[in-house]
Amino acid sequence: MDWYIICTVAFLTGIFASMGLGGGMVLIVYLTVIEGSSQITAQGINLMFFVPIAMMSLILHTRNGLVEWKEAVPAIIWGAASAALFSILANKMDQDILSKAFAVFLIIAGIKELFSSKGKTADDKQ
Amino acid sequence: MVLPLCLVLYGVIFLRGFFKKHFTAITGMTVGICNGLFGSGGGMTAVPMLEKGGMEPKKAHATSIAITLPLSVISGMFYFGGGNLRLIEAIKFIPLGLAGAAVGSIFMKKLSNKLLKRVFSALMIIAGIRIFMK
Incomplete structure (x- = not known):
């Protein structure tokens, strides 16, 4: 186990995650391409990794009054149903197909990021 | 692989245009699909959707985390049920x-x-x- 690689990946993932640039992508790509994990394992690790980081950011953001709970709550309720359904699907699915679907998702997200005309950060606009 | 992909794409593009009224519900569902299926990408879909719904960027970023956190816990539970959650490797x-x-x-x-x-x-x-x- 190369600790310095793990540290670098974790650090980068944290940075990208908190900037809203998709930290999960870094971690999942590292785990599948370099460590050779299966797609579903990498996704599970990413989910668990995200929880404490999200908690920390959420506490800070709530304190700063940035969280719109009125909007968030219905989204959470509806999201919970589809998250449950699709995580069952992900667990049952053929790994090869799941990894290909993830790759396509990655490419689409990348293209979207690249060509988003606004190119703004949370900060540029305010 | 076509089917889940189509579902995600339709979720994002098609539904967004149609049901302005149920915008928050649709945002939540789309985020849930990404979160459950790919174990990531929830924030990436939530932020632009919340912004489109008229939220200012900073708040959209913060609110997206409020949405993805509970969803990650739920997805994580199902991953655990499927025997695909390696807690130690995440730590x-x-x-x-x-x-x-x-x-x-x-x-x-x-x-x-x-x-x-x-x-x-x-x-x-x-x-x-x-x-x-x-």
Whole structure:
């Protein structure tokens, strides 16, 4: 186990995650391409990794009054149903197909990021 | 692989245009699909959707985390049920991940991440192609 690689990946993932640039992508790509994990394992690790980081950011953001709970709550309720359904699907699915679907998702997200005309950060606009 | 992909795409493009009235519900469902199926990408879909719904960017970023956190817990539970959750392997990434998150939020205050965004999106496309070819 190369600790310095793990540290670098974790650090980068944290940075990208908190900037809203998709930290999960870094971690999942590292785990599948370099460590050779299966797609579903990498996704599970990413989910668990995200929880404490999200908690920390959420506490800070709530304190700063940035969280719109009125909007968030219905989204959470509806999201919970589809998250449950699709995580069952992900667990049952053929790994090869799941990894290909993830790759396509990655490419689409990348293209979207690249060509988003606004190119703004949370900060540029305010 | 066509079916789930179509569902995600339709979720994002098609429903968004149609049901303005149930916008929050649709946002939640789309985020849930990404979160459950890919174990990631929830924030990436939530932020632009919340912004489109008229939320200011800073609040959209913060609110997206409020949505993705409980969804990750739920998805995590189902991954656990399927025997696909390796808690121990996740733990080693957490300490420096937290440090990175702290640094990232300082970056977000101090600098424009336009260039970073460009580089990162290019990397995502390359990684996607590489995984696809595997």
